[in-house]
Structures are given as structure tokens and as C-alpha cells.
Amino acid sequence: MSAFRFLQSSDLHLGRAFGGYPEGIRHRLREARHGAIARLARAARDGGAGVVLLAGDTFDAETPAPETLRQALRAMGEEGDLIWVLLPGNHDSLAASELWRRIASDAPANLRAITSDAPVELTPGHWLLPAPCTQRRPGRDLTEAMSAPTPAGARRIGLGHGAITDFSGEEGAIGIIPPDRAARSGLDYLGLGDWHGQMQVTPATWYSGTPEPDGFKHDAPSAALLVALGGRADVARVETAQFRWTSPALDLLPGEAVAARIAAALPATRARDHLVRLRVTGRLTLAERAALESDFAARAPDFGWFAADLSALAVEALPHDLDEIDRAGALRQAAEALLAEVGDGALAKADRDMAAAALARLYALTQEVRA
Numbered sequence: 433m434s435a436f437r438f439l440q441s442s443d444l445h446l447g448r449a450f451g452g453y454p455e456g457i458r459h460r461l462r463e464a465r466h467g468a469i470a471r472l473a474r475a476a477r478d479g480g481a482g483v484v485l486l487a488g489d490t491f492d493a494e495t496p497a498p499e500t501l502r503q504a505l506r507a508m509g510e511e512g513d514l515i516w517v518l519l520p521g522n523h524d525s526l527a528a529s530e531l532w533r534r535i536a537s538d539a540p541a542n543l544r545a546i547t548s549d550a551p552v553e554l555t556p557g558h559w560l561l562p563a564p565c566t567q568r569r570p571g572r573d574l575t576e577a578m579s580a581p582t583p584a585g586a587r588r589i590g591l592g593h594g595a596i597t598d599f600s601g602e603e604g605a606i607g608i609i610p611p612d613r614a615a616r617s618g619l620d621y622l623g624l625g626d627w628h629g630q631m632q633v634t635p636a637t638w639y640s641g642t643p644e645p646d647g648f649k650h651d652a653p654s655a656a657l658l659v660a661l662g663g664r665a666d667v668a669r670v671e672t673a674q675f676r677w678t679s680p681a682l683d684l685l686p687g688e689a690v691a692a693r694i695a696a697a698l699p700a701t702r703a704r705d706h707l708v709r710l711r712v713t714g715r716l717t718l719a720e721r722a723a724l725e726s727d728f729a730a731r732a733p734d735f736g737w738f739a740a741d742l743s744a745l746a747v748e749a750l751p752h753d754l755d756e757i758d759r760a761g762a763l764r765q766a767a768e769a770l771l772a773e774v775g776d777g778a779l780a781k782a783d784r785d786m787a788a789a790a791l792a793r794l795y796a797l798t799q800e801v802r803a
């Protein structure tokens with residue numbers, strides 16, 4: 433038997449709303465999730481795979497908008513040389529009976545919706561042993577079904593969704609799937625969904641992760657898995673993401689070349705396809721902090737989304753800095769009161785941080801007025 437090649441992915445979360453982000457980027461993030469279908473198709477085709485296995489959470493919600501569902505099914509249908517296999521995950525479990533009814537009635541001929549745990553012959557001699565989520569939190573190990581018999585000599589491919597007992601899942605649920613499920617059920621390969629980063633559990637057990645990132649939790653670029661199943665599973669990662677979500681850290685001290693340090697910490701190319709959450713620690717003088725904030729304000733529009741967290745950046749106010757605010761009068765008094773709060777160990781850290789931010793703001797405003 434020659435090697436059977438397929439692509440594994442999971443957690444497309446089509447239709448995810450990304451509430452809390454500005455409208456422009458929210459729209460682009462939703463669109464990128466739909467675009468993952470075409471990128472997966474290309475990855476499969478380029479790797480010589482004719483089957484794409486989606487290990488759950490293809491849809492973010494049990495009742496996706498009609499256009500989210502229809503356009504996804506159409507996009508898969510238009511990749512007509514590939515077979516798409518959809519496994520229900522916890523977001524789109526079999527409890528969403530209306531969703532799976534709509535999929536059954538609208539699906540293109542090259543889509544296989546898995547609505548039971550009965551083994552499915554994918555190609556001659558290669559059997560899929562699926563464990564579709566029956567509900568959002570099934571509370572038991574559905575992958576036991578993967579021990580079902582198949583004809584002698586068949587290659588056995590498990591497909592499931594959920595966390596293994598070694599760690600809790602993407603949304604904190606306690607893991608139930610035994611990490612040695614592949615060995616227990618005689619599987620040649622086990623593809624899992626739920627975890628949005630990519631992870632190998634055993635030589636033949638993998639979380640593919642989502643093909644398009646949806647948060648800051650997993651920092652590595654999102655990818656699918658190209659699997660060649662011969663005598664053993666030969667697994668290769670194929671990058672599929674449009675966006676990168678990245679959380680760089682920057683630790684600063686007075687006198688450093690701050691602008692150069694910022695530039696080195698941030699993505700240098702394709703900035704508009706990056707969401708950046710920069711965390712700054714250390715301490716700076718008031719003048720340096722003001723320069724830092726104006727540097728961020730100038731760079732922010734380059735990125736798909738940009739935020740800098742300065743709450744852990746201490747401020748070092750020299751007498752000279754206070755003179756720059758004012759030598760006397762109400763502003764000087766306000767500055768001295770804030771500076772006292774910054775150094776007041778009796779105050780909560782959040783209050784000291786707020787005083788530091790206010791002092792930095794006061795400094796920046798007085799410099800702007802004078803400029």
C-alpha cells in the first residue's frame with residue numbers, strides 16, 4: 433500500500449465576531465477565517481493530499497449566520513478536487529441539530545459531515561475512526577469509539593476534539609482524552625482539535641491547531657499538518673495563517689536608545705497583518721516616557737491592531753523634569769503630588785501606576801503646549 437496523504441486542521445471558528453476590537457480589524461479577522469478554507473486547499477494540493485480532515489469547531493457558533501455557513505460550504509465545494517471531512521467539535525457539536533441539518537441539505541458533493549462515531553472508509557484500505565462531540569461538554573471520553581473494528585490490514589485514522597488528560601483545554605475544560613488513545617485503539621494516526629496551538633502528543637498523535645490565529649495565547653505562526661501515512665505517520669507543518677498575534681516584551685532603562693529598542697521588538701514586515709500587544713517594563717525618565725508614547729502613537733496605524741501596556745513601566749522624575757512642567761504654581765503642585773503618590777509604598781500598585789501615567793501625561797501635555 434502506498435502512503436496515504438491528507439491534511440489535518442481544526443478550529444476554523446468561522447463567523448467568530450471578535451467583539452472588543454475596532455470594526456475595521458474585526459471585519460478583516462472574520463474574513464481571514466473564511467480565507468483559511470482556500471489556504472488549506474492550497475496546502476493540501478501542494479502537498480499531494482486529496483483529503484482535508486477538520487477536527488471540530490469549523491463553526492464558532494451553533495447557529496452561524498446563513499451567509500457564514502453557506503459561503504463556507506460553497507468555498508469547500510469550489511475546491512472540488514478535495515474531499516472535506518467535518519467533525520463536530522464543542523462549538524458546533526451534534527447538539528446543534530439545526531446546524532447539521534442545514535449542512536446535510538446544503539453541503540457540496542465533496543463534503544463528508546460526520547454525524548456518528550461509526551467508522552468511515554476514506555479511500556480503499558484507509559478508515560476514519562471519528563469521535564464527534566455530542567454536546568458542548570460531553571463529560572466522558574468519546575474517543576473510546578475509536579476502538580471499533582475495521583477490516584484486517586486497514587490503516588486506522590482517529591479524529592477527535594477535546595483536551596487530553598495531561599492538560600486542560602482551550603477554554604479551561606478538564607481534559608478527558610487519554611494521551612495514549614492512539615496506542616489503546618490501534619490507530620496509525622490520531623488528529624485532535626480544540627487546542628488552538630500546534631502540539632505533538634505522541635509520535636502519531638497531534639493537535640493541528642487552528643489554521644488562522646484568533647488570540648494572543650499561542651505565539652507561533654498558525655499551521656496545518658500534512659500527514660503521509662505509510663508504515664508510520666510522517667507529519668509536516670504547513671503555515672496557513674494570514675495574521676500574526678504577537679505579544680513582545682520590552683524592558684527599558686533610562687539612557688537607552690529607546691526608539692531602536694522599540695523598532696527591534698516590533699514586526700518589521702507586513703505590519704498590517706499583525707496584531708501587537710506590547711508590554712513595557714523597567715523605568716524611564718518623564719522625558720523618555722513622553723517620547724515613548726509619541727513613538728507608539730506614530731507607529732500604531734502601521735499595524736492591524738496595536739496596544740502598548742505601560743502599567744508596569746516605572747517613571748523616574750528628576751527635579752529637572754518637574755521644572756519642565758513648571759517652576760511653581762498649580763501645575764507644579766499637581767506634579768509634585770503625583771510624584772509623591774508614585775513613590776508612596778502605602779498605596780496599591782495600581783494607584784501608583786495610575787499616578788505615574790498621569791504624571792507622564794502631564795509632562796507630555798506641558799511639552800506639547802510649549803512646542
Ligand SMILES: [Mn+2]
Binds near residue numbers: 626
Ligand atoms: Mn476551538
